Amino acid sequence: MTETRDAMTATRLDRLRGGLKRRYAREARFRLYGILAIGVAVAFLALLLGRIIDQGHTAFYAHDVSVPVYLDPAEIDPAYPQGTNFEQMVAQQQLASRGLEGDAAGPLAAEMRGLFSSELKFEIARRVAEDPSLIGQTVTFDVPVSDEADLYFKDEISIDTPPEQRRLTNQQIGWLDQLEDDGNVRAHFNSRLFTSGDSTEPELAGVLGAVIGSALMLMVTAFLALPIGVAAAVYLEEFAPRNRLSALIEVNINNLAAVPSIVYGLLGLALFINWMHLPRSSPLVGGLVLALMALPTIIIATRSSLKAVPPSIREAALAMGASRTQTVFQHVLPLALPGVMTGAIISLAHALGETAPLLLIGMVSFIPGIASSITEPTGALPSLIYIWENASERSFHERTAAAIMVLLTFMIVMNAAAILLRRHFERRW
Amino acid sequence: MTLTVLLIVIVLAAAAFVLGQRRATRRAALLTGRERPHSRPAQHGAYTLIWVAAPAVFVLVALSLLSGPITQQLVQTGQPEAVSSLEPFRKNAFVADAARVANGQPAQAIWEPELAQHLASEGARSDRIEMTLDWAGAVGAILVALMGGIIAFLRIRPDFRARNRVEGWIVGLLLVCSAIAVLTTIGIIASLLIDATRFFSAVPLPEFLFGTQWSPQTAIRADQVGSTGAFGALPLFAGTFLIMLIAMAVAAPVGLFAAIYLSEYAGPASRAIIKPVLEILAGVPTVVYGFFAALTVGPAFREFFNTIGRWLIGGPLDGLGQYLMLVQNQMALVAGAVMGIMLIPFVSSLSDDILNAVPQSLRDGSYAMGATKSETVKRVLMPAALPGVAGALLLAMSRAIGETMIVTMAAGLAARLTLNPLDTVTTVTVQIVTLLTGDQEFNSTKTLAAFGLGLTLFLVTLALNIVAQRIVQTYRQQYD
Numbered sequence: 015m016t017e018t019r020d021a022m023t024a025t026r027l028d029r030l031r032g033g034l035k036r037r038y039a040r041e042a043r044f045r046l047y048g049i050l051a052i053g054v055a056v057a058f059l060a061l062l063l064g065r066i067i068d069q070g071h072t073a074f075y076a077h078d079v080s081v082p083v084y085l086d087p088a089e090i091d092p093a094y095p096q097g098t099n100f101e102q103m104v105a106q107q108q109l110a111s112r113g114l115e116g117d118a119a120g121p122l123a124a125e126m127r128g129l130f131s132s133e134l135k136f137e138i139a140r141r142v143a144e145d146p147s148l149i150g151q152t153v154t155f156d157v158p159v160s161d162e163a164d165l166y167f168k169d170e171i172s173i174d175t176p177p178e179q180r181r182l183t184n185q186q187i188g189w190l191d192q193l194e195d196d197g198n199v200r201a202h203f204n205s206r207l208f209t210s211g212d213s214t215e216p217e218l219a220g221v222l223g224a225v226i227g228s229a230l231m232l233m234v235t236a237f238l239a240l241p242i243g244v245a246a247a248v249y250l251e252e253f254a255p256r257n258r259l260s261a262l263i264e265v266n267i268n269n270l271a272a273v274p275s276i277v278y279g280l281l282g283l284a285l286f287i288n289w290m291h292l293p294r295s296s297p298l299v300g301g302l303v304l305a306l307m308a309l310p311t312i313i314i315a316t317r318s319s320l321k322a323v324p325p326s327i328r329e330a331a332l333a334m335g336a337s338r339t340q341t342v343f344q345h346v347l348p349l350a351l352p353g354v355m356t357g358a359i360i361s362l363a364h365a366l367g368e369t370a371p372l373l374l375i376g377m378v379s380f381i382p383g384i385a386s387s388i389t390e391p392t393g394a395l396p397s398l399i400y401i402w403e404n405a406s407e408r409s410f411h412e413r414t415a416a417a418i419m420v421l422l423t424f425m426i427v428m429n430a431a432a433i434l435l436r437r438h439f440e441r442r443w
Numbered sequence: 444m445t446l447t448v449l450l451i452v453i454v455l456a457a458a459a460f461v462l463g464q465r466r467a468t469r470r471a472a473l474l475t476g477r478e479r480p481h482s483r484p485a486q487h488g489a490y491t492l493i494w495v496a497a498p499a500v501f502v503l504v505a506l507s508l509l510s511g512p513i514t515q516q517l518v519q520t521g522q523p524e525a526v527s528s529l530e531p532f533r534k535n536a537f538v539a540d541a542a543r544v545a546n547g548q549p550a551q552a553i554w555e556p557e558l559a560q561h562l563a564s565e566g567a568r569s570d571r572i573e574m575t576l577d578w579a580g581a582v583g584a585i586l587v588a589l590m591g592g593i594i595a596f597l598r599i600r601p602d603f604r605a606r607n608r609v610e611g612w613i614v615g616l617l618l619v620c621s622a623i624a625v626l627t628t629i630g631i632i633a634s635l636l637i638d639a640t641r642f643f644s645a646v647p648l649p650e651f652l653f654g655t656q657w658s659p660q661t662a663i664r665a666d667q668v669g670s671t672g673a674f675g676a677l678p679l680f681a682g683t684f685l686i687m688l689i690a691m692a693v694a695a696p697v698g699l700f701a702a703i704y705l706s707e708y709a710g711p712a713s714r715a716i717i718k719p720v721l722e723i724l725a726g727v728p729t730v731v732y733g734f735f736a737a738l739t740v741g742p743a744f745r746e747f748f749n750t751i752g753r754w755l756i757g758g759p760l761d762g763l764g765q766y767l768m769l770v771q772n773q774m775a776l777v778a779g780a781v782m783g784i785m786l787i788p789f790v791s792s793l794s795d796d797i798l799n800a801v802p803q804s805l806r807d808g809s810y811a812m813g814a815t816k817s818e819t820v821k822r823v824l825m826p827a828a829l830p831g832v833a834g835a836l837l838l839a840m841s842r843a844i845g846e847t848m849i850v851t852m853a854a855g856l857a858a859r860l861t862l863n864p865l866d867t868v869t870t871v872t873v874q875i876v877t878l879l880t881g882d883q884e885f886n887s888t889k890t891l892a893a894f895g896l897g898l899t900l901f902l903v904t905l906a907l908n909i910v911a912q913r914i915v916q917t918y919r920q921q922y923d
Binding site: 045 | 621
């Protein structure tokens with residue numbers, strides 16, 4: 015009797031043990047799925063950042079070429095130096111120095127012109143206008159090489175690249191090699207990328223205009239969204255009677271936080287540009303739109319840090335005879351301020367990267383200038399990234415990645431500031 | 444001008460504060476015996492300040508809103524016969540040119556002599572009108588500021604309840620600020636509705652919702668072929684839906700498993716690493732994802748499918764191989780997959796919160812019965828958290844539908860009614876961007892169509908959000 019029971023228990027135990035093995039295997043698999051999921055996220059982030067650095071690091075240096083130019087008095091009118099076709103002049107001289115003369119409007123001169131940036135003619139015109147006595151002399155100019163030549167020096171294209179994938183001809187590559195062998199080509203840090211505005215020529219394009227535009231826009235946003243958002247949150251959290259109106263406002267704010275950003279762009283277009291006739295593409299309009307977008311997030315963040323202040327603080331202040339306004343503004347709000355600032359900085363950083371609404375209020379247009387006030391047209395960093403990504407020139411791709419690095423740097427700095435603030439001032443009650 | 448006035452008002456307000464405070468202090472000093480002033484001197488000062496600033500600001504705001512129409516009205520009433528009889532369009536051009544001439548610039552258009560003689564005088568006149576209005580506004584603002592200040596100043600007495608008045612103003616200001624949120628919603632709905640109704644009066648609603656042809660390229664001249672354009676948005680809805688589906692297929696399992704791992708398995712040390720990584724992923728701007736999708740993922744996927752295609756050609760699956768060889772960079776799969784990655788942190792942080800809201804007692808009970816962690820998750824936590832997770836997924840869906848940059852950069856423009864992830868599709872948001880960027884006159888059906896699409900997008904995401912938030916809220920309350 016006992017033996018059969020033992021036998022039964024033994025078989026059941028065996029079954030259980032077998033089952034246990036299966037269950038543990040299942041457990042291990044399940045855990046593995048979790049690790050895999052995390053792995054996908056981490057791997058993607060690494061891939062994304064790695065790819066951007068890989069594509070963008072070359073944009074931080076560029077090549078200059080020294081070109082000796084004989085400023086031919088026969089061709090330059092000292093009263094109107096801009097009128098001279100310097101590019102053609104230089105090309106002719108360069109061809110002549112290689113023993114290739116008599117190609118007045120021919121393809122060779124065009125190919126030669128393609129080696130130098132169009133900055134060359136502006137540089138010569140500027141120098142001649144400054145000092146007309148240069149005419150008749152041979153002056154050496156340091157100017158950027160054209161974007162395609164720059165790619166060649168960076169080994170992005172070579173003579174082996176199929177001709178349909180490069181714009182340089184074999185002839186041009188030969189000349190470039192010659193220039194380099196003569197020691198006329200110099201690689202240097204691409205400071206132009208940080209000191210100039212947008213340009214149609216990749217080698218002359220920079221992010222400064224967009225950075226200033228983004229900064230102006232963010233200033234408008236912070237100036238509007240911060241006080242209004244904090245005030246609204248203080249009202250809703252501390253003063254609002256618990257009635258249907260307050261409930262409506264609350265639901266409203268939660269939903270506004272989830273409205274797609276492009277809808278805010280439509281609102282900005284209809285309200286600020288078509289109805290109020292504010293200047294298109296201006297940081298003012300951009301900032302207004304971003305402020306409306308950031309408002310719900312700032313309100314939500316402020317409310318949660320106000321909620322975190324324990325009621326005992328309020329009760330103590332009220333018991334000492336302070337009014338409700340005094341309680342809130344002299345006790346609760348200062349205690350909640352670190353949390354408020356953290357939330358605000360994070361939502362401003364988010365606004366900095368927002369692109370879709372900017373496209374609708376005209377920031378996709380080509381704006382080479384650098385804005386000096388909030389009503390002038392300007393680009394912004396994210397929209398510049400969009401514009402450059404769409405450009406057909408290959409050199410813009412590395413610059414796009416570089417612009418992304420600039421944008422990410424700003425965002426990282428802002429987020430780090432927020433984290434530091436939180437670490438430093440956070441209080442646990 | 445306005446800035447100067449504003450500065451003057453600020454100075455006046457500061458002066459009012461100091462004076463009010465002084466007066467309150469002095470009058471309080473005169474009190475004898477057990478009498479005490481009701482409010483503190485600074486509160487009296489603040490009361491005076493408000494009475495200086497508020498009326499002046501009101502006048503300035505009213506003027507900045509009204510000066511445009513008033514100027515226009517005044518300019519029109521005094522115009523000479525030759526000018527006022529022009530048709531509206533030319534009259535506007537004339538007024539603009541007159542302003543230019545008055546500023547010493549040449550006129551842009553060439554005007555007949557009987558009009559040209561009026562240019563300078565008209566320009567000067569409208570300049571005068573503007574000046575007068577500006578000055579009137581400035582003087583008016585300063586006057587009301589002074590008057591308000593005097594009234595408030597005279598009211599200062601020890602038993603005057605300045606504190607209550609000031610606090611009333613403060614709370615009122617706070618209320619106005621929180622009303623801005625509601626005003627934003629009203630603004631969104633109004634701006635979308637107004638232009639969308641104009642669009643729907645040109646294109647009937649059923650045609651928009653169920654039409655299968657989308658080609659908004661209206662011709663410039665009315666007599667050109669195909670000048671009407673077709674506004675059937677069904678292909679856009681299909682494209683949006685397809686990309687959303689692909690994104691959710693990536694984001695839902697990965698995000699959910701990441702959340703489960705974070706809340707049930709990971710120790711504090713690994714949490715401290717994984718959480719920031721997910722936060723960085725969530726903080727990367729969508730334009731960066733778009734760049735990555737367009738220049739890295741797209742070409743990689745095309746290369747992958749082309750390789751498979753090359754391998755299949757000539758075999759039994761020759762047709763499929765031929766098709767795979769034609770796959771382009773801009774396929775729905777690319778945009779969807781990258782968008783799915785973008786949504787992972789969103790799904791995982793929401794689900795993490797929801798899993799954490801499940802009471803510990805449920806887990807403890809399950810472990811006590813001998814269940815493993817995975818069994819607890821699958822049989823106890825998931826059923827308990829299901830509504831919350833469903834809400835989180837709905838919110839993610841609404842994000843995917845409204846996402847713009849990834850699809851603008853990585854999906855195409857071809858409006859095609861298909862559910863094939865390797866095809867190029869377009870979405871509602873892509874079309875809004877395409878319709879509204881570039882130069883075109885504002886009131887064409889083409890630009891209005893963007894508002895029709897925007898309204899649809901807003902309503903769909905709003906419905907999703909409201910449902911999701913309702914679900915999540917009821918779920919939270921269940922365990923509170």
